[in-house]
Amino acid sequence: MKIRIARELSKKYGVDYYEIDNLVWDRSGENLRYSIEARDAQLEEILDQPSWILEGVHYKWGQESFEKADLIVILRPNRVFRDSSKPIISNRLRICM
Template identity: 45%
Template sequence: MVNIVWKRLTTGDVTRTEQEGDEYLSSILTSKNWIIEGVHHKWVYPCFQIADLILFLVTNLSTRRFRIIKRFLKQKIGIERANYKPTLKILKDLYNYNTMFEYHSKPEIIDILSPYKNKLTILKSNTVITDLYK
């Protein structure tokens, strides 16, 4: 798996410039097969037009809040790896980002995806994802 937004270095993560990210994404999109995943939704917009299938996972707000706290605790005790130092500030930022996603970003993304309804599937849980492949 490659990361378009971040350069993962032993000294820490560094954000790619917008130009670097665009060039990297363009090289991926010229491949025969690709899967793009990300919460950095603005950079994935060019992918929607050429994608064969778009899956948008939208679990409910309380489920995501629970998972953020659970992941933080797992990272703090060392049973889950993190690409950052899990701090209370990061926990608070993720919690706030999640709330902003619910009330601002999610409606915006749904609107942006409306021209692609013929290839869009909105999934409300990871159970549904599993069921797609049975």
């Protein structure tokens, strides 16, 4: 659901979105971790842009993104609701946005 919302907001507002997991994991091969230096450099490059949307939960090392954000959205749906209603949420999201 998080990625879906990030994509929809990105399309609606013309702002690039980034999945935080892709700053941690090198998806080109065997899902190896980037070095901490490479990860932090990628994050800094994103944060230097005038607008961005970040999707993810790596809050400890991404603290600077919280400090630079104009808006932070935290999703905490009830587990029963979340697991049973993904199609409903996806369809409603498209209509509401």
